[in-house]
Amino acid sequence: MITPIMNNTKSSSPPTDKKIFCGVCESSCGLVATIQNDELIKLRPDPDHPNSKGFACSKGLAFGAVRDDSDRVLRPLKRTDDGSFVAVSWEQALDEIGERLNAIIKVHGRESIGLYQGNSVAWNFGAFLNLFGMAGALKTKHLYSAASIDINGYWLVSQLLYGSNFLNPVPDIARTDFMLCIGANPAVSHGSMANIGRFRDTMLGVTARGGRVVVIDPRRSETAELFEHLPIRPNGDAWLLAAMLKVIFDEGLADLAALQRQTSGSGIIADLLAPVSLAQASDAAGIPVAEIQQLARDFAAAPSACAYGRCGMSIGPFATLSKYLLDVLNIATGNLDREGGWCFARPFIDLEALMHQLKSTGYDRWRTRVDGFPEVAGTAPVVSIPREITTPGKGQLRAMMVIGANPATSSPAAGELRDAFKQLDLLISQDIYITETSRMADYILPPTTWLEREGFPIFTQSHSGVPHAQWVGPTLKARGDVRDDAWIMDEISKRIGIVPADFPGAQLLGKLGLRPSPAFLMDVGLRTGPEGDWFGLRPSGLSRKKLLGNDGAIKLADGLPTGILKKRMFTKDKKVNLDHGVFRTEMTRLLASSFAQDENYPLSLISQRELRSQNTWLHNISKLVVADRVQRLRIHPRDAARYGIEEGDPVEISSPYGQIRVPEARISDEMMPGSLALPHGWGHEGGWQRAVAVGGAGYNQLTTNRADSADLPSGNATVNGISVRIRSLRDVVEMAS
Amino acid sequence: MISERPLRIAIVGSGPAGMYAAGHLLEGPGGTFINGGLNQIVRRPVEVDVLERLPTPWGLIRSGVAPDHPDKKRMAAIYDSIARRQGFRFIGNVQVGRDVSPADLSQWYDGVIYAVGADDERRLGITGEDLRGSDSARAFVSWYNGHPDFSDLQFDLRCERAVLVGNGNVAMDVARILFSPISALHNTDIASHALDALGKSQLKEIVILGRRGPEHAAFNYPELMELGELADTAISVEGADLSLTPENADYETQLKVAALAKLCKEKSQGSRRIVFRFNAAPTAIVGGGQVAQINVVDRRDQSEQVLNAGLVLAAIGYRGLAIDGLPFDDVRGVIPSCDSRIVDNGIAIAGAYVTGWIKRGPKGIIGSNKKCARDAVTAVMVDVDSNLLPMEGTLSAAQVLEAINARVSVTLGFSGWQKIDRQEQSDGRAQGRPRLKMTATGAMLGLVTAG
Amino acid sequence: MSYVITAPCVADYSCVEVCPVDCISPMPDDSGFDAATQLYINPVLCVDCDACREACPVNAIFAEDQLPEKWLDYIGINAAHFQSHTQTVAEVRHDK
C-alpha cells in the first residue's frame, strides 16, 4: 500500500517540507521536497505553484535519484596517460588547469580559449552569468551554446524584430481561440520557449472553450492525438507559413491597422510573398492547397489566435526564416501583444533588459573565424567547433571548458567533434557523470545539481504564462566534494587573472579584489527592476532575501500582460522592425531550394523527444529506463513494407554522413509516409553504467556540421529532416547468432 | 565457486510465466520492481533457453486470451522485446517429459524453471460428459484460437441452445465469441475453422450455470460488461434474486451484481438471449451419441429441470498436467513447490524451479505471472549465491542444441517462429484480417524448414 | 484530473514501475496483488504525469479527460478501490 517511505533509522529531526522548482525542463514546475537529516525523502508537485498548479512529471520527481546516483562523479578527476581517471583535490585540479590555460594563453592568446554551454545552464544563473562573463573577459569568440543545435533562429529573430535576443513572445494559450502548434509536442516535452504550466491541460482548455488547436507535425505525436492533426513533410514549415501568409494577404485577411501601429518595415511582407506559389508550397509541405487556404482563413478569422512553433521548425535548414514567418503570421493577424495572442511575458528579473544593458545581446556584430557565421547573442555556432579546432591561425581554438553539456553525443556530426576534441591542448568538463564528452576531458570537475545549489528559473521566468517569482536556497547539502559551477568557473578565472564578468569596470574591481557574485548581481538586477524593492524605496517589492525567505512561488499576475509592446521593445522606434535584408536573402534561398528527396536517401528522419527522457540526460535513472525502454525507429507501414522492415527488426540507418544501427523498428501509422522518427540522445559510453546498458545509437552520427547545411543566418545545425536510407539487419543479426 | 561463464538456465514453456522469467533473468538496466522499489536482482551474465513444446510461443496469450481482445494480445510485443535481449534463445517443438526428460535438463543446465502452465482441465464427473457436443470450454477456446492439438475438433453450432457450466471469465469469453457478429470476428485472429463453424451457428440461447448465487459469481466486471455490448442480445437471470445481495459484500462483488441487474433491465429485448442461471448444478448430460439435453438441479430446493441443448461446455477450470520425471500434486493439479523451488516429499530438488499456473494453479491474470516469475528468479539467484545449483557438467549452448536435435527431428529457433509469424500476418492481410493462424504443427515446421 | 485504469488491464505493473508518486495499487508485494483483477490509480495522489499511460503495454490507461465513453465508470471504480482501503486515502473524489 502507499506508505510514505520514512527514514526510521535516524531518529533525529522530523521531516520538513520545502518548496522548490524543478530544473530539468522549461516547465520549471513547482515541487515540494520532503527532507529529513539532509536526505531527500521525496519530491512531489507543489499544488500551490501559480504556474504548474500541482503538475510535475516523472523526470523531475525522479531527480533525487540523480542527486544520489552512485555513478555520480564526487570529486575532481584527472585523466592519466592510459586514459583512466584519478581523483585529485580541487586545489590540484584548479591549479593545474590554471597553469595549463596560462601556458596556452601565452602562446595562442586568450581568444584561443573556448566555452561550451549546455542546456542545463538555463536553470543555473551562476553558471549562466559566469559563462558570458568569462567569454567577455577573455574576449574570446569561442562561446558556444547548445542553443545553436536548437533555437538560435529564435534569438536572431528576436534581436532583429524586437531589439533583444532574449525577448521572445509566448503564446497566450490560456485565453486563445485558436492555437496553431507547429513541430512541438508539449504533451511530452511540457513546453519550450513557453513556460506554460500544465501545458497539455491548458491546450485542452482551448478546445473545451470551443476553440481549436491544430497540430502540424510529420508524426501524429502525443499532442496531435489530442487535437486536430495536419501532417507535414519534415522541414516544410517555412513553406506552410509562407503560403498561409500569402493566402492571408491575397485575400485581404491581414490586420493592416495592427501592422501599421505595431511595426515598421511591413512593406517587406509583400516583397517576400510575391514569388511564393501555393502549389509549390503545397508540394514542399505535403499539404493540399485547399487545406493550407482553409487553415490560413481560420487562423485569420479567429477572434484571437497564436501560432507556436518549436523543434520541428527550429532545427531545420530554414529555422530563422520559419521563426520569422511564424512571428509575422502572429503579427499580421493582429495577435501580437493581445489577449489570446502572441504576448510578452513579465519576468520578475528583467533578464532582457539586463542583458541589453550588459551589451550581451546582438546579432552579427562579428563573424566567426573559419565559417564566417554571424554571431548570435555573443555566441558562435556548435557546427563550427571542429573546424575552429583544426584550422590553424590566429584565434584557433586550443582549449575548451564544457559546462553541463554532452556535445560528443548531442552535437551534429558527433564523431567529428570527438575527433576534434582529441586535438585540443586542454579539455575541461564540468559534469556530474563520466559521459561520452567528459570521458575525453583532461579534467572532470563535478558540479552540484540543482537540488544542491541556490537557484531561480532565470531562463523560463522570461516565458511564463502566469508571471511569478521564486528564488530558493540549496535544498540539500552538496554530495561528496562537488562545487557550484559558478564557483568552479570563478576559481579558474582567478587563476588566469580575470573576473568572469563583462560589465564596465569589472576587471578593475577584480584587481581591487572585488568579485561580485552572480547572486549579488542578479539581486541588484531584481531590486532595481520592475518588481524590485528599489532598496527599500518600494517595500512591497521583491529582493533575493525576501524571496529566499518565502516558501514557494509568488504570483505576480493571473496571466500574460497585454498592451505593453512599446514598453517592451528594445528597438529604436519602439516598434517591431520587420525589414531586414537577411529575411529577403533567406526567402530567396528557400524558393531556390530543392525539396525533392535524394533517391539514394529517400526517407526523411526527424528526432523525437520521449516522455521519460531529456536529450542526453537522465538515462541513468532506473525509474526512467525501466519498463521496456528501447530506442525505437518509428516508420509508417507503407515504408516498412517497401524497405522490408518488420516490427522489432534491428535497422541500419545511413545518411550521406554516417551510419547507425537502431535496436528496433516500430511500425506505426503515426508517421507520415516517407518520414521516420528516432529518439535522440542515446548510445551512451562512459561511467553512467545504466545509461550505457540501455544501448541505442547516436542520432548525431547521421547529421552533418557542414557550414552550408546549417540554417545560414543563425548557424543553427540542421538536425531535423535528415535524408536517409534504411535496411533491416534482421538477417545479419540472425546469422551472427 | 562463481565461474566466469554465464549462468545457463532452461525455462520450460514460453507462456507469460516463462517469458517473464526470461525477462527477469535477462534483467533490463532499469532493474526489477521488488519490495516497493527498483532493484538489481541479477548480478551476473545469464543465458536463457526457452523450451516450448509447440512451434509457437506465448502460451495462453496465443491459445487462451480471446481473439477479440487484441489489446491483451499486444502483450506479445513485450515478450518479443524480451526475446531480442542478449542471451535469449527459443527452442520450439521440444516437449519436456517426452522428447527430453527433466533429468536431462538438470544435467545440461545450471538450473531449470518449469513454466508449463495448465495443459489439462477439471472434469464435471457426470454421466454423458463424453457425448458428442459435450466438451470442455478449454477445448473450445483452444479450438477457436487455433491451438494445433485442438484444430481437428468439430463443434456443431447448428442447435438452438448452448449450456456453459461455470460462470468464470472463460465462460464469458466463450459466450461472447459464440454471439459475436461474424463480421467483428473476421477482424480478429480467430482460427478460420472456427470462423466457418460460427458462421453456421443457429444458436439462440446460451445458458450459463453457476453452482452458487450471484454474489459468488466467478466472472469479473469487465468481462460481464462486454456481454452487454453484444447487439440484439437479451440478458436475464434465473435462480436468484439480484436485489438480495448481502450488504457486507465487498465492492467488487457489489459492482458485479449491480451491473448484472442493470444489464438485465437494459437488455431485456433481443432475438438472442444469455441466461445466467444461478444455484444450478448439472447432474447429467443426456443424448444418443449427440448431446440432446442437460439435467440441472436447483440447489436451493433440489428441484430438477431438463434443458434441451445441442452443446454443453464445461468451464470449470484449467488444471496442470504432470510431467514425467517431476513430482506432481494430483489434488491441486500443480507441481509441488516451496518458495518456487520444486519439492519432492518436502525436499527441494536442487536447481529445479516452478512458476506460473503450474505453480499456483490456474489463478490470476497475465501480470500475476510476472511477479510469480520474479520470485522464481529471485530464488534462483539466492541459490546461485549460496552455491546450491548443480553447476558441474553444464553444457554449452551449442552442445545443448546438439543434444536436443539428436532427439527431436525438427526444432526451431526464434527466427523460425518469426517466419511463421510473418507468414500468418501476410496471409491475414490478404484476407483483410490481422492474422491468419497456422493451426497444424506439420505445416508450421514445413514452412520453417523450407529454407 | 487523474489517470484511470480500465478493462484491458492485465496487472503486469509496468505502470507501477514508472509511476513517480507510487499511487497505483496494489503493488506486486501487496497482499491483494495475486488476486487482483486489475490495478487502480489513486485519484488523489496521481499527478497526471502520463508516464503510466505510455508504459502500459495494453493501452489500459487513459487520462480522465480522454476516457472512452464506455469506460467512464472506471473513474469511480479506480477511486472506490482506495475508498475501501481507508487507511491510504481519507477522501476520494466523485467528480464523474
Ligand SMILES: Cc1cc2nc3c(=O)[nH]c(=O)nc-3n(C[C@H](O)[C@H](O)[C@H](O)COP(=O)(O)OP(=O)(O)OC[C@H]3O[C@@H](n4cnc5c(N)ncnc54)[C@H](O)[C@@H]3O)c2cc1C
Ligand atoms: C481462456 C483464457 C482467457 C484468458 N484471458 C485473460 C485475459 O484476458 N487477461 C489476463 O490477464 N489473463 C487472461 N488469462 C490468464 C492468463 O492467460 C494466464 O494467467 C497465463 O497464461 C498463465 O501463464 P503460464 O505461463 O503459467 O501458462 P501458459 O500460458 O499456459 O504457458 C505455458 C506454456 O508452456 C508450454 N508447455 C506446456 N507443457 C510443456 C512441456 N512439457 N514442454 C515444453 N513446453 C510446455 C505450453 O505450450 C505453453 O506455451 C486467460 C486464461 C485463459 C485460460
Ligand code: SF4
Ligand atoms: S515537466 Fe519539466 S520541470 Fe516539470 S517536473 Fe517534469 S522535468 Fe521538471
Ligand code: SF4
Ligand atoms: S501497465 Fe497497464 S496492464 Fe499493466 S498493470 Fe498497469 S494498467 Fe494494468
Ligand code: SF4
Ligand atoms: S499519471 Fe503519473 S502519477 Fe498518475 S498514476 Fe500515472 S504514473 Fe502515476
